[in-house]
Amino acid sequence: MTTVAVPxxxxxxxxxxxxxxxxxxxxxxxxxxPCIRACPTAxxxxxxxxxxxxxxxxxxxxxxxxxxxxxDSCAHVCPTSVLCEGACVxxxxxxxxxxxxxxxxxxxxxxxxxxxxxxxxxxxxxxKIAVIGGGPAxxxxxxxxxxRGHEAVVFDAASEPGGLNTRGVAEYxxxxxxxxxxxxxxxxxxxxxRQNTVVGExxxxxxxxxxxxxxxxxxxxxxxxxxxxxxxxxxxxEDALQLIEAVKTGAMAPDAFADKTxxxxxxxxxxxxxxxxxxxxxxxxxxxxxxxxxxxxPAYRHEVAEARREGVAFSFWSAPHSVxxxxxxxxxxxxxxxxxxxxxxxxxxxxxxxxxxxxxHADVVxxxxxxxxxxxxxxxxxxxxxxxxxxxxxxxEQRTSQAGIWAGGDCVNGGKEVVNAVAEGMSAARSIDxxxxx
Amino acid sequence: xxxxxxxxxxxxxxxxxxxxxxxxxxxxxxIARAFDAGWGGAVWKTIGEPxxxxxxxxSSVDLDxxxxxxxxxxxxxxxxxxxxxxxxxEAVKSRYPNNVLIVSxxxxxxxxxxxxxxRQAEDAxxxxxxxxxxxxxxxxxxxxxxxxxxxxEYCRDIVGYAKEVATKPVFVKLTPNVADIVPxxxxxxxxxxxxxxxxxxxxxxxxxxxxxxxxxPTVAGKSSHGGYCGPAVKPIxxxxxxxxxxxxxxGTVPISGIGGIATWRDAAEFILLGATTVQVCTAVMHWGYRxxxxxxxxxxxxxxxxxxxxxxxxxxxxxDRLQKWENLDLNYVIKAHVDQEACIGCGLCYIACNDGAHQxxxxxxxxxxxRVWIKEDACVGCNLCSLVCxxxxxxxxxxxxxxxxxxxxxxxxxxxxxxxxxxxxxxxITAD
Numbered sequence: 001m002t003t004v005a006v007p008x009x010x011x012x013x014x015x016x017x018x019x020x021x022x023x024x025x026x027x028x029x030x031x032x033x034p035c036i037r038a039c040p041t042a043x044x045x046x047x048x049x050x051x052x053x054x055x056x057x058x059x060x061x062x063x064x065x066x067x068x069x070x071x072d073s074c075a076h077v078c079p080t081s082v083l084c085e086g087a088c089v090x091x092x093x094x095x096x097x098x099x100x101x102x103x104x105x106x107x108x109x110x111x112x113x114x115x116x117x118x119x120x121x122x123x124x125x126x127x128k129i130a131v132i133g134g135g136p137a138x139x140x141x142x143x144x145x146x147x148r149g150h151e152a153v154v155f156d157a158a159s160e161p162g163g164l165n166t167r168g169v170a171e172y173x174x175x176x177x178x179x180x181x182x183x184x185x186x187x188x189x190x191x192x193x194r195q196n197t198v199v200g201e202x203x204x205x206x207x208x209x210x211x212x213x214x215x216x217x218x219x220x221x222x223x224x225x226x227x228x229x230x231x232x233x234x235x236x237x238e239d240a241l242q243l244i245e246a247v248k249t250g251a252m253a254p255d256a257f258a259d260k261t262x263x264x265x266x267x268x269x270x271x272x273x274x275x276x277x278x279x280x281x282x283x284x285x286x287x288x289x290x291x292x293x294x295x296x297x298p299a300y301r302h303e304v305a306e307a308r309r310e311g312v313a314f315s316f317w318s319a320p321h322s323v324x325x326x327x328x329x330x331x332x333x334x335x336x337x338x339x340x341x342x343x344x345x346x347x348x349x350x351x352x353x354x355x356x357x358x359x360x361h362a363d364v365v366x367x368x369x370x371x372x373x374x375x376x377x378x379x380x381x382x383x384x385x386x387x388x389x390x391x392x393x394x395x396x397e398q399r400t401s402q403a404g405i406w407a408g409g410d411c412v413n414g415g416k417e418v419v420n421a422v423a424e425g426m427s428a429a430r431s432i433d434x435x436x437x438x
Numbered sequence: 439x440x441x442x443x444x445x446x447x448x449x450x451x452x453x454x455x456x457x458x459x460x461x462x463x464x465x466x467x468x469i470a471r472a473f474d475a476g477w478g479g480a481v482w483k484t485i486g487e488p489x490x491x492x493x494x495x496x497s498s499v500d501l502d503x504x505x506x507x508x509x510x511x512x513x514x515x516x517x518x519x520x521x522x523x524x525x526x527x528e529a530v531k532s533r534y535p536n537n538v539l540i541v542s543x544x545x546x547x548x549x550x551x552x553x554x555x556x557r558q559a560e561d562a563x564x565x566x567x568x569x570x571x572x573x574x575x576x577x578x579x580x581x582x583x584x585x586x587x588x589x590x591e592y593c594r595d596i597v598g599y600a601k602e603v604a605t606k607p608v609f610v611k612l613t614p615n616v617a618d619i620v621p622x623x624x625x626x627x628x629x630x631x632x633x634x635x636x637x638x639x640x641x642x643x644x645x646x647x648x649x650x651x652x653x654x655p656t657v658a659g660k661s662s663h664g665g666y667c668g669p670a671v672k673p674i675x676x677x678x679x680x681x682x683x684x685x686x687x688x689g690t691v692p693i694s695g696i697g698g699i700a701t702w703r704d705a706a707e708f709i710l711l712g713a714t715t716v717q718v719c720t721a722v723m724h725w726g727y728r729x730x731x732x733x734x735x736x737x738x739x740x741x742x743x744x745x746x747x748x749x750x751x752x753x754x755x756x757x758d759r760l761q762k763w764e765n766l767d768l769n770y771v772i773k774a775h776v777d778q779e780a781c782i783g784c785g786l787c788y789i790a791c792n793d794g795a796h797q798x799x800x801x802x803x804x805x806x807x808x809r810v811w812i813k814e815d816a817c818v819g820c821n822l823c824s825l826v827c828x829x830x831x832x833x834x835x836x837x838x839x840x841x842x843x844x845x846x847x848x849x850x851x852x853x854x855x856x857x858x859x860x861x862x863x864x865x866x867i868t869a870d
Contacts, residue, residue: 021503022503024503025502025503028784028786028828029786030783030785030808031784031785031786031788031789031801031808032785032801032803032808033785034783034806034808037806038806053502089782089783089784090782092782092783093782093828093829
């Protein structure tokens with residue numbers, strides 16, 4: 001077995017000017033470029049890349065940020081290999097797409113992290129919009145509204161703005177410091193964020209609907225619910241999002257998992273993030289236990305491949321049975337599963353077999369089995385309809401079924417990328433703007 | 439293996455690859471290393487009355503990240519003492535008797551000055567001299583270099599001065615900074631030139647520093663126009679070489695081709711258009727003397743692949759293929775063809791044709807990619823799509839069957855023959 005050096009807890013350095021210049025010149029500047037079509041925010045990719053090539057970095061940043069106000073975050077956290085870079089025609093030439101994400105960060109980094117303001121609030125319209133949730137969707141919506149002259153107030157329950165951008169993005173992809181700098185840049189633009197303000201407690205929906213001209217709901221998803229299995233309260237059982245956040249804030253030491261064996265439960269991108277993070281925290285063995293097979297994993301293939309390259313092992317058709325230990329985790333007991341009849345989503349149902357459960361030695365068990373929807377919060381908005389999975393239903397302009405309320409981000413799409421949240425937030429802002437100017 | 443040896447005006451060279459008179463031939467040590475690397479000959483950096491140079495001397499033009507697509511200099515002739523140069527010429531020639539050593543010369547335009555410098559170069563052992571009538575910067579302000587090359591009568595008379603005393607071949611290096619290269623070439627021949635070298639550098643300003651507003655190369659905030667060379671000038675050089683080769687008068691003089699040569703392919707093109715030897719400078723300033731190894735191997739392999747035993751068999755083979763436009767066949771019809779399997783869907787052919795040429799390519803989204811097709815009835819066979827296509831051999835220009843015999847503009851003007859039908863735009867826009 002080949003071993004690789006333990007990867008770092010911080011992102012790789014950005015492109016050097018020479019590398020950015022060379023890579024930018026590889027862009028063919030396609031007509032009707034597929035990279036633009038693949039981007040949820042439809043960034044004019046050839047447009048910004050050619051500006052880098054011709055040494056107009058501020059111009060490049062402006063192109064990016066006009067389409068995607070959180071373009072600096074997206075440069076680091078977007079799954080580019082399945083979006084813009086996956087669509088790059090150079091894949092068909094030599095399998096080496098233009099590194100669009102890294103070029104994007106090359107342009108936006110100095111602007112966002114350096115505090116260079118490219119935009120300003122538009123002429124005041126006198127309209128006020130309440131934005132619920134200070135994550136990517138809410139911030140993007142608020143920023144776009146600000147640029148259009150509206151007063152956007154973001155109500156955020158947390159003590160720090162940014163939502164998952166600040167707390168839930170694995171530190172090795174984007175640092176907390178970088179995420180906070182981006183938010184400071186948005187505040188400099190004129191976005192107002194009220195922290196520690198829980199809608200429904202500190203401010204009511206009635207107050208928001210009565211005191212504002214429109215409401216954008218972008219409260220994301222809730223915590224990862226307990227699985228309801230024995231042993232879940234043992235010391236050593238971690239919530240994946242809390243783990244990621246603890247590393248970001250420094251509450252967890254960078255070598256916290258040294259010499260430990262870690263079992264991650266789940267098969268989504270958060271599970272992979274947690275597993276790759278465990279490797280970086282020094283785990284000697286990291287196993288992802290997933291109740292279905294490799295083909296059914298919601299996680300991106302390239303992320304899974306990276307995890308494998310870093311030494312993460314996978315135990316498929318392994319459902320959580322119980323956590324074994326005396327005060328502390330000693331093993332993860334899994335039930336053996338097998339595929340059953342495909343359900344309506346085409347994925348096979350999970351059937352537990354008669355085989356006896358098996359134990360995987362573990363010092364740490366990380367729960368990454370999906371976030372809950374915000375049912376209690378949404379219960380206060382009875383006219384906002386949701387689908388069978390608790391996702392808010394919106395039209396193509398992010399309007400909910402209740403007039404005056406728009407929604408976007410994870411609470412609508414069920415948990416997608418930052419770039420999707422930004423696209424939905426900005427789309428909602430354009431719709432709100434049009435509505436309020438009518 | 440083909441014989442790469444050539445003979446130019448009586449001088450045998452082991453191969454046609456020479457170093458041009460320039461910084462790479464500034465010293466004996468450099469030329470010795472060049473000969474060791476495989477260069478067949480070298481033209482010693484121009485000697486004459488000593489000068490002094492500025493500190494900042496070169497600038498370049500990059501293209502899409504590629505360095506030195508074009509190169510510019512404001513350096514003058516040698517700044518070393520004449521005696522040192524002559525002593526080194528003698529030393530190099532004695533150590534490398536089989537390599538060609540030509541000495542470039544530039545002195546004031548008097549009979550005495552030219553007699554003296556030609557004798558000095560020959561006494562040092564030069565196989566020939568090259569009269570520098572080409573440098574367009576600095577020295578031209580002092581009545582030398584291109585100031586001579588631009589006036590055919592001066593050219594003829596001063597070559598005459600040199601020929602009065604020369605016992606070895608006299609090369610004349612011409613400036614491209616003229617409206618027509620043929621008159622100075624004829625004048626050189628009339629003066630007795632044994633060979634013509636061209637092109638020297640082209641008047642140029644390579645750029646301006648956008649922060650300081652100082653043009654490049656910057657000398658204490660100012661600049662001066664320089665001489666342009668490198669890959670960018672090759673097409674201009676090929677045209678001028680071929681213009682002389684095609685001229686019934688000047689075309690009898692052997693040519694040493696210069697201008698943007700970096701590879702064996704470049705060299706082969708100059709030879710096809712009439713050059714006997716080629717001279718290289720910028721490519722060596724970029725990559726060093728070692729590039730000659732690939733040039734030797736490449737040209738040798740190419741001649742073998744063509745079944746040619748020597749460079750002589752290749753020389754001039756394309757000269758007669760350059761004609762006046764009026765002699766081209768108006769009934770030769772080609773159209774673009776897209777290999778859909780090779781196409782990557784970048785759409786560049788579409789946008790180039792639609793905005794930049796003749797609106798003969800269609801494009802549409804097919805799934806998540808772009809599909810293009812040639813509008814056969816609109817394609818004028820201009821080549822643009824095949825030039826912009828980033829995929830090798832994806833767009834090819836294919837000859838079409840035609841009904842009518844070949845027909846030139848001259849013949850057409852005389853009322854002969856029948857034109858093949860050709861695509862033309864009707865009215866494309868109206869006031870409303």
